[in-house]
Amino acid sequence: MLLLLGVRGVATLLGVVRFRCSYCGQDARQEVLEVGNRLTLFFIPVLTFSRRYVNRCTSCGGETRLTERQARRGLESAARGR
Ligand SMILES: [Zn+2]
Numbered sequence: 001m002l003l004l005l006g007v008r009g010v011a012t013l014l015g016v017v018r019f020r021c022s023y024c025g026q027d028a029r030q031e032v033l034e035v036g037n038r039l040t041l042f043f044i045p046v047l048t049f050s051r052r053y054v055n056r057c058t059s060c061g062g063e064t065r066l067t068e069r070q071a072r073r074g075l076e077s078a079a080r081g082r
Pocket of ligand 1: 021022023024025026028057058059060061062
């Protein structure tokens with residue numbers, strides 16, 4: 001029996017917040033991303049593992065690693081307008 005397994009990296013945009021970037025100093029849009037690896041079986045996604053959260057500056061591309069809680073709270077605060 002032949003099994004066709006694979007792994008590929010995926011990045012999902014959870015939302016966008018705006019604040020001054022600690023890398024470039026610009027007041028720029030910051031993308032909050034969920035990044036992980038996805039196991040595929042016959043090219044069909046089965047599960048996501050090695051999940052992590054990052055904040056990526058749209059001006060310079062600088063990335064800061066976040067905890068899941070930091071990512072969710074940042075997006076909630078942005079949605080409330082704070
Ligand atoms: Zn930046």
